[in-house]
Amino acid sequence: MSLAFCGTDNNSAAYNVDGGVLNNGCFLDALNVVPHVFLLFITFPILFIGWGSQSSKVHIHHSTWLHFPGHNLRWILTFVLLFVLVCEIAEGIVSDGYSLHLHLYMPAALAFMAGVTSIVYYHNIETSNFPKLLSALLIYWVLAFTMKTIKFAKYTEHGIGPRQLRYCITGLLVLLYGLLLAVEINVILGRRYMCFDDPTEVKPPEDLQDLGVRFLQPFVNLLSKSTYWWMNKFITSAHKRPIDLKVIGKLPIAMRALTNYIKLRKEFEDQKLSSIRPVIRPVVCFFTPGLLLGFSVQKLSEFFSCDEIGDEQEPRATLTSGYSNHNQNKYHAVSSNESLPSSSFLSRCLQPLKVVNRKRPARDDWNNFSPRGDQEADGVSQGVDQDTCIKMCLCLLDSLCCCPPRTHTGKLTMIVGQVGCGKSSLLLAALGEMQRVSGTVTWNSPTPDRDAAGDGTVRKRGPVAYASQKPWLLNATIVENVTFEMPMIKSRYNAVIEACSLQPDIDILPQGDQTEVGERGIILSGGQKQRISVARALYQQTNVVFLDDPFSALDIHLSDHLMQDGILKMLREEKRTVVLVTHKLQYLPHADWIIAMKDGTIQTEGTLKDIQKSEPELFEQWKTLMHRQDQEFQTETVTETMTDLERKNLRRAMYSREAAKTEEDEEEESMESEDDDNLSQVMRQRATIPWRSCGAYLSSAGPLLLSLLLLSQLLKHSLMVAIDYWLARWTSYVISAKADGSPRNCSADCSFSHAWYLSVFSVLCCLGIVLCLATSVAVEWTGLAAAKELHHGLLNKIILAPMRLFETTPLGSILNRFSTDTNTIDQHIPTTLECLSRSTLLCVSAMAVISYVTPVFLIALLPLAVTCYFIQKYFRVASRDLQQLEDSTQLPLLSHFSETVEGLPTIRALRYEPRFRHRLLQFTDANNIASLFLTAANRWLEVRMEYIGACVVLVAAVASISSSLYNQLSPGLVGLGLTYALMVSNYMNWMVRNLADMEVQLGAVKRINGLLRTEAENYEGLLTVSQVPDGWPRHGEIKIQNLSVRYDASLKPVLKNVNVHVSPGQKVGICGRTGSGKSSFSLAFFRMVDMFEGRIVIDNIDISKLPLQTLRSRLSIILQDPILFSGTIRFNLDPEMKATDEMLWEALEIAQLKSVVKTLPGGLDAIVTEGGENFSQGQRQLFCLARAFVRKSSILIMDEATASIDMATESILQKVVMTAFADRTVVTIAHRVHTILNADLVIVMKRGTILEYDTPQALLDSEDSVFASFVRADK
Template sequence: MSLAFCGTDNNSAAYNVDGGVLNNGCFLDALNVVPHVFLLFITFPILFIGWGSQSSKVHIHHSTWLHFPGHNLRWILTFVLLFVLVCEIAEGIVSDGQSLHLHLYMPAALAFMAGVTSIVYYHNIETSNFPKLLSALLIYWVLAFTMKTIKFAKYTEHGIGPRQLRYCITGLLVLLYGLLLAVEINVILGRRYMCFDDPTEVKPPEDLQDLGVRFLQPFVNLLSKSTYWWMNKFITSAHKRPIDLKVIGKLPIAMRALTNYIKLRKEFEDQKLSSIRPVIRPVVCFFTPGLLLGFSVQKLSEFFSCDEIGDEQEPRATLTSGYSNHNQNKFPSVSAAESEMCLCLLDSLCCCPPRTHTGKLTMIVGQVGCGKSSLLLAALGEMQRVSGTVTWNSFALFLCRLIHERGPVAYASQKPWLLNATIVENVTFEMPMIKSRYNAVIEACSLQPDIDILPQGDQTEVGERGIILSGGQKQRISVARALYQQTNVVFLDDPFSALDIHLSDHLMQDGILKMLREEKRTVVLVTHKLQYLPHADWIIAMKDGTIQTEGTLKDIQKSEPELFEQWKTLMHRQDQEFQTTVTETMTDLERKNLRRAMYSREAAKTEEDEEEESMESEDDDNLSQVMRQRATIPWRSCGAYLSSAGPLLLSLLLLSQLLKHSLMVAIDYWLARWTSYVISAKADGSPRNCSADCSFSHAWYLSVFSVLCCLGIVLCLATSVAVEWTGLAAAKELHHGLLNKIILAPMRLFETTPLGSILNRFSTDTNTIDQHIPTTLECLSRSTLLCVSAMAVISYVTPVFLIALLPLAVTCYFIQKYFRVASRDLQQLEDSTQLPLLSHFSETVEGLPTIRALRYEPRFRHRLLQFTDANNIASLFLTAANRWLEVRMEYIGACVVLVAAVASISSSLYNQLSPGLVGLGLTYALMVSNYMNWMVRNLADMEVQLGAVKRINGLLRTEAENYEGLLSESVSQVPDGWPRHGEIKIQNLSVRYDASLKPVLKNVNVHVSPGQKVKTCTRPAIVIDNIDISKLPLQTLRSRLSIILQDPILFSGTIRFNLDPEMKATDEMLWEALEIAQLKSVVKTLPGGLDAIVTEGGENFSQGQRQLFCLARAFVRKSSILIMDEATASIDMATESILQKVVMTAFADRTVVTIAHRVHTILNADLVIVMKRGTILEYDTPQALLDSEDSVFASFVRADK
């Protein structure tokens, strides 16, 4: 049949223009085609040429996403426009006659294509930030709005009113085109690109220009304007990507719909072409796993292609003449001999040949960041070699071959690394236990007092990364491990940084000089403690990545007299460091903290045990009681999870599930009834009387079936939305509550709860609540309702089935009862075997330098395989248990089918059942086993997954700090510049860490005048500048003070962000702070300067440099009160001397409270506080205390001299 735009009827007046062109409907529709054709011809070249070419100037890569004004409104209006255009197309097709008037629906079809094109065009314009190109859309909206307005006016003129569907659709299109035109004008005006003579450049917000912020996918989000008003600035930056990328959560739904459509069409085609089904189906099923396999292989290939230590193939150096034949079969480093290194590493460490001698003590000294630790790592083969060689025992080895040729070296890194094991396992470290040697090492490292504090002694597990220990205790265990190893070479990287003077002297005398020297072991020691230089057999002085000088102390005295005099001054100052039994030393504080932490953890553990015992019955020893407790479903955790979603969503979820499955049963029932009537009609018809068969009509059944199917689709969609919303709401509520509790939690929580446990709540448990529980809940509810529906249908079809239902239900109950207990235990076993595997892997990665130095790679690899085997065995048992359940459910299902079939056949013999109902009952009976199998498995999975909710609820019950304070409602009472003077008054202060612990401060009274420098080791301040801090909100109090902790903390980001997280300081202020902290020269050499990247934990800087950055951060804030907790512990004496002078001058008008253990810093203070057992013995100026004969402070200073 031929087609024509205005119709093929020759008698029609479609081409009549006597009343004017605009009065002819066909011509008017033709004019409406013009805007859409214009947009298609304009945008396609830009899309396919501009953005399709890789070499085009328009093709720009962007790391951020900048939304134009009216972004959300535009998308809503566009989708509504597309819907209305679909309605217009449908109206045109329905109203078309036999002459096929294309003008009734072709303009609407072109408008739909233009609408889709506008979406793609706008998306590319926005991602590339080219708003000038929106002029094409502006012209299109103007033309479309004009044409539709003319058409709407002509309809009104010809008397077509709201009763006509075409009139209403045209009016809606006029409104939508007008709104889109207004949005486009607002974008251009707001961006000021075209309508002003002097346009101003509009840049993305500063947080989007941060190099650390990346948008994972360039999808447009309708809900991207969400705000989290309750979060502070730091947490907001951490939530940047989740807030801006909520659309990622919608992608699986879209992909699921597309996948379902593909599967449905495939199944339909398979029914027509069943011969090719065996060939096509495996290919289609392999497509998605094949893509995932390709991505995984690509990632693994990139990882396996990375450079490895010692992967350069260079010829092995020949033996020197001095290397005798009888030593050729030994490891060169086992007799560790003389090491000669000439290295150029990473273009930053260039060394003249330093030399270490057999059985001697070599010390490496230098300022912070000069390359001391890098030299040790280079000798161990842990750094990239640019040039140079390393000689071990006169056997020349290229550095790239060093890791394959040398023997074990005991290495204690600057940052201590411990296993998640007992203390004795960390010290022996895979070596046989020799009691005498072990005791000697423990004594040399002063670990026995610390071991006595622990509840299980040296059998106490230190936790992940040694979480229960302080920095000094971890450092001493790391050094003890190096001393215990029976290697001839020992590398110690700054082992005294976290130790006080007494522990340092004891370790030096008993550990290094006595134990290592007596055993004739070669020791290379990196240190800032210059008072130990006289003990060195050889000294290497480094400066700016080079060897400044080397030799004995006498040689350096002759060759470098200025350097020697500088050392002499610093050594004299270090020799004045003292320690008494009255002032609380750093070691005493560590041991007190350890004792308090152990007591708190034992108390917390006791409380948990008592709570568990109170929940159990009195007959705990009865096995049946224990089994009954284990078989109980955790209803409390389930209720906590569902209540987190809210009653509205919970009601919606329950109602949608019930309606959905009821409708599914109704659909099947209607099909059964339809089938019965068809069979009955055919049976009643005959060749002689075909009236019954011929009069039967399928229209009524088809209409009802279609309506039921449409309702089923809507209810399936509503159920999916309800499940996702419920899971999302519950996850958000639990995560927000957990985050708030952790942020506002008191210190007791972190002392009694391992850090790994808290991290697991935010990682593993949160992931379980986000990803697994909603899916398991949906599967459980679906399988349960399907099983109940099947039983109900079978019972309705054959009521006799109710007799057999009771024994089957009892059997199923006992099977699921035993399976749930076993499945839960097996899943917990799998998790418990997976945790050591992951922990061992992470520990191995963190401690690779130590492991490779000791040549323990095969041992750790073997242990990793053991953990893998244990996890695989647990997974195998869990899979076998699932198969066990499946077999028994199949038996029950077979019984159900047997009973249903016998009952149905028996009933049908007596004409009591229609064929359709018999088929319905048998169909449901065949699916019962599958439904019951998944119901029980999902119930067991849900029971295990609800453990995550239980653990998070345990943290949610933590009592929070009084974060608001008594002045929270009137914070304006606190002056903006408070504290302005820095006056501190402590009046009758008695505090304790917990209600179950004894007070650590008792009736303390101290008055610190503004600007004084105080040395103490207690928490300062109750009244600051006449304001009681107990009444202040904690956020206000903490934001007005500056504190520098002993352990330096740097965040991933830039140097600017670490110095000024709030981005309020100018570059001049930041450079001034870096100059005060002696870091200006270091930062200037970095690419980017203040915007240089800081890796995770600041690992691209040395320990001392990280401490200096923390000092600079405190200088930027310029608070009136500065608290320094051993802030110079990891800094060399020369740098510390400069910083002390800077603090005395730059903070001359401010109050500085310092925790220090060096006598020269204490004597320079304005006020000294001497404390014992939580009470103040005396406090006054240092000179006044020294002049007093009965002063405790003076007596110990005289005793130290």
């Protein structure tokens, strides 16, 4: 058959236009081919020759990439054009009949090709920023518009109206070509690339010039933006390399926190200025919705089970009610065109309504929302002389009234007074950190600044170096905490470190001053944190320095060193103004000006001589206290100060952690060497699901609950399918009854009872609600049982863990297992597991129903399943990495925010707000970019699942229609299959997303299981509890034979071949320098360390044979840091609740605490706050002593128990020990040598061995005795 364009063999006659052009339709169709052939002929050489192979690749980081005016509109119109052209092709094919009329659809096919080519051509022109090439498109749109207009006129002339599809399609094409022509003309006018002498040059976005910007959603074309096509390379690359901050890059400028902060700040300032005008209130609507949405969180009181029941069974209950009303109010039964669409509609609306309900903003009353603007510090004035730095006259919230203290420039001012008199408040008031009620604060600033209000020149203070009473540190290195954003000056840094005596502490750390101190300086003691805080104030090159009680956590020697070298030498030589709050009155003679405070007021001020004349009584009190503190300084031992103890603890912790870190590094190196040999194996492990952690979680719930969970889920979803199947059968019978000519009122027909089907449907829905409830209860019950099992196992493992675990594992890591990971297991995993099982079973049910209705669907199911597998495979890896990255970037953001809030006085004093704000915005950007990529990845998955779902619907629809035509498939089953096909994409989307979420959340189970594998201490002994005498140890005799001790098998011994014999009731004192093994000696009595050689025999029983709990419960110890627990005094004295009230009061009386406890509300039931903070340090030590007396142990060990208390409390404690424990064996590890002069035996240790062992008198009589040298140094 010859090719006939016009459907006839004589084409020349077909092109005859003697009767007029508009009368020959085939000729007009031939003319419509010309514009499309022109475009294809012009653009193909440009695409394949001009850009070559690069035309098929999207080079986003092109130096000329930009969008022309009307970019999105052009894409939308092109998509609509292509759709209309497809309709024209279909209309031409259907209208073709039996002969071959190519002119009916060939021009439309060429137009479709030209439309696709036009948008590809336009995209490449945008990437090259060469708008002159758009002239080809301009000619094409003109020609296409003209040809279609002629054809539309021909239809109009021949009377073809809107009722004809061909007429409507042609009219739409004329409209679309006209709009595209208008868009092209708009580009010409905007870019001026044709017929203009000065074309407009537009530079590409700055973000695209930065290769670090990889979030390209705002810059790609509309097609890529709507399908997230630009994410393809990112998603697939995650399978080869883990995603980190370097991979995701930076945010675009418009999305960065700094940009939005500037916009918000500008708008806020404009509104604040407008509020100055009368009767004008600031408008905050521009950010109110976001703020209100932040408060819209679901309350924990909403039960997840009830929520889930409503989500799943509301559609069924609605259908049941609707069908019942339909039966009563209508004269015919429910048909398939009513039942199945309504069921599908309700199921499709469920998820959007659920999301909208949970995102509903909080409906707070607008009148209650009254934001206030920034409050500028007012009351700042001029008029102070050059010798005065600060002058104040304040009244602050009834807590402080000062009138008027002065701080002199370049002088040392000391503020003294009793606790709570307002010394710290005075400093904060000068810094503007307290609410001012009245008065002024005047600073002598060298440069005047213009006030924002424009009411005159005022003097604002410059930066002030401020060391608060409670030390504040950054989670950074020591050098970063000291320099604090200042340039590193090595000589100044070394001088500050020396003045604060920090060098010995730095030498202990494995990385020196590059060691990170942890959150809130967790690895450091209180004194070490205080010295770093003071070092920061000394290092800052400010004219004014505020020091708030810097000696509070320091011993006498270190305080004197800081005073002499740091304050009197460094600060005075630099002529800096120093304001010092202190309780150390012995330093008053060094002050140039003294301010004495009492009850929030200035009692007196002046030099020391002035106060001696004006306030002689106050001066005498100071003189007495200064003499007492001087005596304390003279009697302080030089063998081991409080600072030495801090360094000893730090050395011990760093020694253990460094050893553990070395072991971990060796393991990591071995693993890395193996991984380098087989990198693909590591990537495969990242792509696999953590089945082991999942199995550990499910096994924790127990087989019974696990079986109940699986059974309830299967029954629930089976019943849901049965409900839909019954509905399909119901509608099929309705159609069958109508086809057989049955009465319209089916309920009156015996062969078909509408009430019967409605009753069964209602019963099935009720059973579904019950099974939904059972499933939700099973899920929550299983999650609760698994979480409880894991938490209790973790708690028991931590309680029974050896002490080395706490020395080698950061405390924050252990706390995270009990907080963050436990919260994930408690609240997130059960919900995710339920959603995963539900979406999986729904997806399987949908596929099964579709396959049952149309078995041919199984042929198409295989390629769809393979496609879905690869999509989820790549998505899960990327989603897991992005979720972990989002969590890891959120932690620094929250930590920095909390650090900034805690250190606001220090930050604002130094005027470092912009620096910390900038850092906060950087952390915000890092978290935002991870969150944006995670959201984009979810959208990427959703779009592709929708594609697969559309394919499923297409295949199911074609197969169902074919089966119904040839195999007489019932309409109800056809509707059932299509209903399930419409929901497949949603089920698959949530199945993959929940699977990725589950992988991330199972990491909590994996980390907890890591701690559960920790080897616990052996609490069982060779002797049972019944074999140990009840009163053991009765006498307190101790025999230590060839004892060698180490902290771990991989570490060196800390005690070597120790031999000691202590008779019953003897008092033994142990002394030695730092690191000599004294504390290890005390730990050996409780088997806290590894006794790998020798033994300790107490009352003829080897303690290594005793059950560990029995041993530790029969001995008592008082540590250097007293431990009190949150609860009552009764609980802290007798945790086992075995002692009577008389015994407790007796113990308190012996510890000289009876009068203190009696004054408290509740007496023995008075509340003890966390750590015993509502008691002083000395009182906490005395409570520990009372607790040891209640236990009535025959052996008491005091491990430097008096190291951190004052001399008066120490004498009380020693007196109590000598009287209350007169008949018991007491082992005292000495902090001050004079405390063991009355001991029966003295042991001097050195490097883990006993250097001297004799009575105190015998050792004192020996001239070469080390103990004697200690005593002489103490005098």
